[in-house]
Amino acid sequence: MRRGILEFCIVSVLADKEIYTAGLIDSLKSADLIITDGTLYPMLNRLQKAKLLQYRWEESESGPPRKYYSLTTAGVEYLSKLDTAWQDMTASVESIRRGTESE
Amino acid sequence: MRRGILEFCIVSVLADKEIYTAGLIDSLKSADLIITDGTLYPMLNRLQKAKLLQYRWEESESGPPRKYYSLTTAGVEYLSKLDTAWQDMTASVESIRRGTESE
């Protein structure tokens, strides 16, 4: 029941801060959204190819370098579209869920 | 961004009334959820095989007979699980969406 919504969550998190993969996974986990890196890497690459994300390499103090992602200008616009779509969809589902009155 | 949620909507509509395919499509359309019959028939058959839905044939006054679907007892229980899952998921997404405060 989660499909397509993960992308919205990821873009939302990136709106707040520059972050790399493990941090993204932790951010979502703290909201009870479990995601694996096998899901995340293809998504980040896809969004980056679509020019919605950018990244820079940053060295780590304890391991290999990390890709820190952030939104591009187009990514910010995309987020606002996703946000509108999210609100529309939840409103629609709520209207169904609450019962569409009797027949 | 809608994946998996349609099933929840369909089961929700069926909680209120016995209905056949075209009626379901209309109910969802009136909440701005567009779905085609090519999506709906496989889903109804799948839910029926899982014993969550039952149907009876009813003759029409103007055309071929129709399959009127309704929830089984198991379907009602399933709906309550979907409803809980829906509330959990929207709560999670809202907490992400509203900004997970600064780093």
Added chain:
DNA sequence: CAAGCTACCTTGCGATACAAGGTAGCTTGC
């Protein structure tokens, strides 16, 4: 310098939803 950890990425699979197309019952018009 070897072993282990971390971070990146790919591949194969199952499930969802859509578009397009197909069958058959029923009514309508001639």
Added chain:
DNA sequence: GCAAGCTACCTTGTATCGCAAGGTAGCTTG
């Protein structure tokens, strides 16, 4: 009473999403 059209059912093929599993390579630690 038969052809044409509508309605209702269903199937097939395709794209995409998300996951599990597996793989490469840099960095640290003993």
